[in-house]
Amino acid sequence: MPDVEFRGVHRRFGPVRAVDGVSFAITKGSFHSFLGPSGCGKTTSLRLIAGFEQPDEGDVLVAGVGMGGVPAYRRPVNMVFQHYALFPHLDVFANVAFGLRQRSPRPTRAELGRRVDEALALVRLAGYGDRRAWELSGGQQQRVALARALINRPTVLLLDEPLSALDRKLRRDMQFELQTLQRDVGITFILVTHDQEEALSMSDSVAIMRDGRIVQFGAPNELYDAPVNRYVAGFVGETNFLAGRVVERQDDRASVRLDDGRVLAAPLSAGGPGLAVGEAAVIAVRPEAIQLWPGGDPAPTPLDQMFEGHIESRIFLGDQIEFAVQGDLGRILARAPKAAISVRGDLVPDTPVRFGWENESALALADV
């Protein structure tokens, strides 16, 4: 049985369709993310699960039970709020104990103390019970908020952009911690984020949202390898898009005539809808699928597509180097491992280059 399920859920705010007919099911014990730009309906979806919003239409189910008419304070879910929302008049202990104290039967003093200590130890804050929230750093407040939610052993833990207020380094650490924590406690985690790297690195499943709808629901590698359209491909990692119209269709591939008249062929995405001749489409090529070599040299291997241009800029990304190439196809991003490039110290800005890719490494996608 899925832990959280939406069946045709609508939520409107005046003329705005914040959630517009959404259905999905999240597997028990998994780490799920809602990913999308602000205003796409991801936070509203989370609030519908928490009970801060009620659907105008459709059903929200938690652990198989319909949540219609169940107020937030009776739902077996807990939330980590975006800015933590710790109670400023209570110390860390009382913040963490808050949920248990509302339960009936109320736990005994000893039981309460034991559970709070346990929860604080879980987030590595043992001994911080008598601190006030404002005495803690951002990362520590974050962990208090986690302990305050997890101590209640909810069916589902909801996380609303929990890492957005942390700096980069801390965010990485917390990503690992969250993943480990999720595996340790075995509770379903549902994360809302606009950070694609965060969603892809932590989740078992991701729902990419736009305008109140789920565009694609799947495992991170499915979204990366088989995006349903340009929107998803653009959200999941960086991609070069070459726009045009479909001129020819075979079973699993399409030829697209670009605006400049060139015709490029590529396989259809396994996740995408079949493209019809005449439909607007893009050829999507990942930067790492593009090979690059100095203009005078012959191609290292024969490639299906080959073009000319010159290096506009090069950016050092650590283990990789990214090139912006200006040429036949406009501006194209190419990325190569540093090890492969280091022997070619001659690939500096303004160098004439040739580049290309194999048709099999590109995708033909609907241009929406």
Next chain:
Amino acid sequence: MKRAGPGRRRAIVTALLLAPSTLWFVALLVMPLVVVLVFSLGERAPAGGYQAGFTFANYLNLPARLTAFTNTLTLAPVGTLLCLVFAYPLAYFLAVKVKRAKLMLLVLVILPFWTSFLLRTYAWIILLSGKGIPSWLAVVGIEGVRLINTPTAVLIGIVYGYLPLMVFPIYVSLERLDKRLLEAAADLYADPIATFRRVTLPLSLPGVVTGCLLVFILLMGEYLIPQLLGGGKVFFIGNALVDLFLQSRNWPFGSAVAIALVVIMIVAVGLATRWAKHQGATREVSLL
């Protein structure tokens, strides 16, 4: 010497900036208080007023005005409490529930201040006297209600006059309250009543303490409302003072009553602040 320069200059500037308020304080608070203290130990001159002397007779005579003290010490706290009871829901409504027209409603709360307090209290005389509310009650069968010149009339006047002073501090503390905390409480299984008790109320306590102190301190010195709506039957210390200084011209006894009032205030406010501090709320009590 050179090094001491900037520090010295800063000290001089500080002294200059503080000088006006210090002078004001000494001239208008400390000196009159000293005068009153000295008077309270003197004797009434034969024709009224003050005559030098040193006696505690005036203080020993305080029980003669016991009614004024008991009236003030019951009606001021009760009035404060009533203001709180009426003001809190209003402040909560304005701060939490109202989305549009908030400014207009806030202006409505202070609108009465735009006309004279005296005039508005006079209006209440008409409302509370025989031809006012009691006559309307008689129409629906409730006969023989007497309001004017009763403690009830004074309390009605107090709530009417002092409500805005209570509403605003509470409104400010509720307005500042992060509404996400209410969702957090609901998320942690607190029903609306528990959320109010464990989150809203404690976090608005600074506003409650400020409002109560404000109203209570002013009520202890109240004169006009008991004078007009109490009609000489329900009188406060303020009324006793006016009587002693202006009618019977017993300045030394009046001074003793005034000093007693000051002492009572210091004790009461001191106790209230200690309690508030104990509640951990004084961090934000802005009045003190």
